[in-house]
Amino acid sequence: IAADIVREMFKRAGVDYTLTLRFPWERIYGMALEQPNYGVFVTARLPEREELFKWVGPIGPDDWVLLARGDSPINLTSLDQARQYNIGAYKGDAIAEHLDGQGLQPQLALRDQENVKKLIDGKIDLWATGDPAGRYLARQDGVTGLKRVLRFDSAELYLALNKQVADETVQKLQKALDQMRSEGVIDEINARYL
CATH class of the missing domain: 3.40.190.10 (Periplasmic binding protein-like II)
Known part of the structure; x- marks a missing residue:
């Protein structure tokens, strides 16, 4: 569900990306913390994580x-x-x-x-x-x-982006996600799976 939402969000925002579905979680989370232009999804947006990332979402509950x-x-x-x-x-x-x-x-x-x-x-x-x-x-x-x-x-689940990702990129992604939600695209994607 989240992968479909994230793919559509990046497409609508016109932001180039590479999406890899990998494990283990801890390694990918660490990469998003440490490497510029990396992100991880879906990540619970918790108070102890708030200052660690730039956030796009919510992607889902x-x-x-x-x-x-x-x-x-x-x-x-x-x-x-x-x-x-x-x-x-x-x-x-x-x-x-x-x-x-x-x-x-x-x-x-x-x-x-x-x-x-x-x-x-x-x-x-x-x-x-x-x-x-x-x-x-x-x-x-x-x-x-x-x-x-x-x-x-x-919790609410988000795309957590490395702090060095440009604010303009974060804003484009958020705008695309908000538009998807208002158009009912998020609900349509959820309905395909649940």
């Missing part, structure tokens, strides 16, 4: 959730209640960092898709992921019917 298999008896009303379970998360992701900061120590995967298999195979009880991204990743692996047991936070 990101509910921070704990998902379980559809047949799981787990029901939670707070994140603290999740301490007794094995939780899988995506290494370097804001959600994983948040859980670690709360002392939950999730099992980390280099690709969030790995957590779908771990959940189905019973290697983890809960998958900490973003929604709708997690549902999309699960569906790609033919997995449906996952149960949302807790929404514990939310």
Whole structure:
């Protein structure tokens, strides 16, 4: 979803780019921090990251959730209640960092898709992921019917650009994204996947 939105945004803005979908997340995030004319998407725009990048967005919402298999008896009303379970998360992701900061120590995967298999195979009880991204990743692996047991936070997802990217470029991209949103293009792209 985000890749389609970002491609269209750059096209409309008339900004040349190279888009690479790579892993691991931490490496790409570091490159966007350190290398001129690099960016990373989608990135949760959090207060502790605010001054690190120039921002274009929001590209979409990101509910921070704990998902379980559809047949799981787990029901939670707070994140603290999740301490007794094995939780899988995506290494370097804001959600994983948040859980670690709360002392939950999730099992980390280099690709969030790995957590779908771990959940189905019973290697983890809960998958900490973003929604709708997690549902999309699960569906790609033919997995449906996952149960949302807790929404514990939310963020807006952005394109985070290195601080040396020209302000004019950032403004062109933001204007293109705003135009896409007002024309309903963002909704059309989301509807293709969800």
